[in-house]
Amino acid sequence: MSVIKAFTREQAAKVAKISERRASYWARHGVLIPSVAYDVSTNPHRFVYSFIDVVGLRALGLLRDKFGLSLQQLRKVHPYLLEHSARPWSGLRLWVRGDQLFFSDPDSGQLVSANRKGQAAIPVELEPVAQMVEREARVLSQRSQADIGFTERRRNIQGNRLLVKGTRVPVETILNLAEDGYRPDQIVRSYPSLTLADVTTVLDNHRHEAVA
Numbered sequence: 001m002s003v004i005k006a007f008t009r010e011q012a013a014k015v016a017k018i019s020e021r022r023a024s025y026w027a028r029h030g031v032l033i034p035s036v037a038y039d040v041s042t043n044p045h046r047f048v049y050s051f052i053d054v055v056g057l058r059a060l061g062l063l064r065d066k067f068g069l070s071l072q073q074l075r076k077v078h079p080y081l082l083e084h085s086a087r088p089w090s091g092l093r094l095w096v097r098g099d100q101l102f103f104s105d106p107d108s109g110q111l112v113s114a115n116r117k118g119q120a121a122i123p124v125e126l127e128p129v130a131q132m133v134e135r136e137a138r139v140l141s142q143r144s145q146a147d148i149g150f151t152e153r154r155r156n157i158q159g160n161r162l163l164v165k166g167t168r169v170p171v172e173t174i175l176n177l178a179e180d181g182y183r184p185d186q187i188v189r190s191y192p193s194l195t196l197a198d199v200t201t202v203l204d205n206h207r208h209e210a211v212a
Contacts, residue, residue, distance in 0.1 A: 030078075081114055
């Protein structure tokens with residue numbers, strides 16, 4: 001089973017176990033900005049997160065909710081962490097001791113205090129959030145058997161285009177690939193969320209809609 005590679009704000013918040021409002025707040029304040037797409041000039045606003053982004057959201061949620069670090073603390077150390085990783089909340093190994101945050105310097109491997117440089121600690125490692133996020137993403141990737149072979153339109157998803165039900169794959173994408181000579185099995189390999197039944201149904205029922 002494939003893992004989702006691009007997450008909407010709703011999907012990212014669900015997998016990361018935080019609220020959409022919290023994800024939006026962190027984006028607006030530069031704590032964690034969606035790396036695939038972030039556009040607040042449209043209505044609805046466009047947030048598209050990568051898998052690594054969702055790992056970062058989950059890590060931030062744990063630091064706030066499980067370990068009790070305040071958002072003020074996290075925002076304060078964020079610029080310093082950015083000196084060591086472009087995506088610090090997912091790219092650095094983090095530890096917590098009391099209300100202090102530590103990370104493993106990727107160059108030296110040394111445990112460094114994000115709050116007070118040079119401070120030592122007995123580390124308490126965060127849970128392996130990447131593995132947890134992957135498990136949750138796989139669950140989110142599962143489709144109902146009742147969706148196989150059907151299409152739908154979902155408001156504000158892919159510009160309201162006709163999609164294969166339970167996925168974000170537009171019908172026109174399948175039709176265009178077929179026009180370019182792709183066999184149904186090759187289309188499925190390109191879009192693992194699809195099945196052969198999805199592709200053959202689209203080709204049988206919508207081939208006349210193919211775009212040149």
